[in-house]
Amino acid sequence: MKALLLWPIMPNSFWSYQETLDLAGLRSTNPPLGLITVAAMLPNDWEVKLVDRNVRLETNEDWDWCDLVIISAMIIQKDDFRELIAKGVKLGKKVAVGGPFPTSVPEFALEAGASYLILDEGECTISMFLEALARGQEQGIFRATEKPDVTQTPIPRFDLLDLDAYMAVTVQFSRGCPFQCEFCDIINLFGRKPRTKTPEQMLAELEVLYQMGWYRYVFIVDDNFIGNKRNAKVLLRALIPWMEARNYPFPLLTEASLNLAEDDELIELMVKAGFTIVFMGIETPDVESLAGIHKEQNTRKSLMESCYKITQAGLQIMSGFIIGFDNERTGAGERIQQFVEDTGIPQAHLSLLHALQNTEMWNRLKEEGRLYEGIATAYQGSLMNFQPTRPIEEIVAEYIDCFWNLYEPLPYLKRTFRHFMMMKGQRPKIKHRLTGHEMRLFLMVCWRQGVVRTTRLTFWWQFIAIALQKPSVFYDYFVALSLGEHFFTFRHQVKARLETKLKEFQQNKQAQEKAGYQLEAVS
Structure with a gap:
């Protein structure tokens, strides 16, 4: 079997960092880990080709070559996902799909024409799919209620990546x-x-990347790296000597819950293991809203003090914030903005609330009759997909203002500087390699922030201060400045798109009200 694995185009979003990638001459933020893991589970006698459409587009020769197309996707990729399915069907190819989006919304893939839905976790369902293929089955939906033992998951096919x-x-x-x-x-x-996974598995995967010469960030993409604190500590204790023996070949980042601040040992182990950035879902500084969404882990201690503690230990915080919770008080955007300024968090990933399919919130809102038709995109340029408890015009206005102000260049530079100057913990010395991409990005950021913009004086004195006083964090500091370039540009796109969407929403609402009034008058 010749299998073509396709990863759809990722629209410009918080996580795409498109402007920064363009400055550096890079193509994408992260590779499709799910697809290269699936590739490792396919039969050894299959020929496998991977095309990440964010890096390059597949060719007609790729389509002619394959017998089977396997497509994975997240919700934000749904438009390109649908088009790829349709193209595969039109060309007479077997089309199999999987990943988080079709698992959550399988009817979307079915309506688009996919023949095989390999849902849930591939360790359980890929074998079902392969057996069906062997029987000559032309279609099927493969699901599993059990959760697989990830200690049996193979090393991803990193060799398929550019x-x-x-x-x-x-x-x-x-x-x-x-x-x-x-x-x-x-x-x-x-x-x-x-x-x-076991520490041995993780070290084996990192060893493959090390032998391939990888040197930029390694993102451990767990949704909560410290969900099992005991096992996380076991891994970190094995990871530290591995990193030390190789002179810390790459920096690490991950996602973790804010209760990391409650465990001094865990913070210390992460820093010693080479973690430099941690993404945290803070969501909102409003404790009432946190309690309303059952995020009690963020209410046990002061959010501000928790952030200070983690940052002072040497970990840069990236954070997620959301506007639009039920019974949220007016001014939520201003409170988020103030919290971000007080903590100095450089990248605050701000979103309007969306009810994702089959979540507890989605089920509740459906029962209350508050869901709008269609699929939530969870994209920064999309309106909420349900009726909020505050006027949507008020929520969107707060969101736009908060987003815009957070990524005003001068406040961003000052905030980023404060965040890194707050760090007191002693980081290990990570071996950063400077190639053409890094030098190109360095020069472009220096030109834009240090020459062209009115930030020039602030940029240069902060640049020198960090280099002299905090050399161990200089690389991450400069990366944070470069990511700011994406947000400085992206905020314009988000503002324009939301204003257009809100205008369309208001026009539709007025049309519906007018139609209802006319119907009532006729009655």
């Missing part, structure tokens, strides 16, 4: 999260009991 195209390479240690945030679909996909 590594030089990416800002970071991804690996996975655990699946699942012990918490039950109402808006989150992770527990629907992976369950509430975190399952982890």
